[in-house]
Every structure is written in C-alpha cells, then in structure tokens.
Amino acid sequence: GAVVSQHPSWVICKSGTSVKIECRSLDFQATTMFWYRQFPKQSLMLMATSNEGSKATYEQGVEKDKFLINHASLTLSTLTVTSAHPEDSSFYICSAKSATNYGYTFGSGTRLTVV
C-alpha cells in the first residue's frame, strides 16, 4: 500500500533556531501534501495544503513566513519551522494524496520540542 516516510520522528531544538521536517511518498506520486499540527489530546489541525510545484495555501491564522513549506517534487515535501519558540512544540504530521486515489496517507509524525 501507499507509504509516506516522515523524518525526523522527534527533535529537540533551542528557541530561535529552525527545524526542517521531511515527508516522502515512497511508492506513489504525492500531488498534494497536507501539513497538520496536533496538540496533546486534540484533533489534527490543518496548517497548509501544498500542490507539487505550487506555493502552499495556508489556513487562517498560520504564519506562512514562520512555517515554510516546499513541495518541489512529487515525492518530497518539507516543512521548516523558523525561529522556533516553545509554543511551537507540538506533533506535526504530513498527509499525502495522489491524483489517482481519493485516499490520504499519513506520515508517522514528528514530535517537536522547543526549549
């Protein structure tokens, strides 16, 4: 079945630094990638949607200059948290969708802790 690899699985960084999270679709072409943030005991909150080769569409309230998304190829999308602050600590998950399948495949998630 469809597989999305997400790295790193966890990361600890200092305030003010940047962190890059990668999601790769291993056996299908991810024409659309979704990035979510999930706080403890809460639902998945969509941050942005990106289509390969296009600029990402951000949800209301999500700072595009803080959460940089790149989707330069059909198999790779990255989320960079810039100038991270403790309040950015969360579980970040990507989800990929192909043009030929209506299903969504989730990455394994990245636990970000900003100290």
Add this chain to the structure above:
Amino acid sequence: GENVEQHPSTLSVQEGDSAVIKCTYSDSASNYFPWYKQELGKRPQLIIDIRSNVGEKKDQRIAVTLNKTAKHFSLHITETQPEDSAVYFCAASVDGNNRLAFGKGNQVVVIP
C-alpha cells in the same frame, strides 16, 4: 466551511460489547468520509472509509453507515477487544475532495 462534530468525546465499553461513534457534517458537497484510529504518539491509521454513493460499508468487525440526508455518519465496532482502545477521528472531504475536515476525536476505552 465544513464543520465536523463528533460524539461522544469518550466512550468506555466492556470487552465484547459494541461501540458506536457518531459524526455530523455541515457541507452537503462532502463526498468522502474516512475514519481513523490513532494510538498515542502514532500516526492516524485509516480503518474504514465510505463514499457518498454508498450507505453502508463493512470490514470484519468494523462498519460505517452514512445518512446523506441527515448529514451524519457512524462508526460501529462489534465484539470490541482491548486493542481497539485508541482515539478515533472521523473526517469529511472539503473543497471538492481535496482537503479533510476532522472531528475532535473520541477516546474509546475497552475494559477487559
């Protein structure tokens, strides 16, 4: 935009009993309704999904029913087992099936 409501927020059942989780949605254009199971610290796992041209779908102990007129869909788990304990999220497609709107989740606890 789409608003997905999920009830109840927590559900405890005795092992072997059935569990039912209900979701309502607001956008009549939604046509895809997946259910995800998420264990602590792990990714959501698709357990069953249904499209709007079908009223019911079953996969072993898991079933989903959809009532498009009333805009609600339900997850049914029969013969529950301790490993069914997890958080379950419903979702509905938005914007022509490009995005998903998620419910708030339901913590299911199966008591041995």
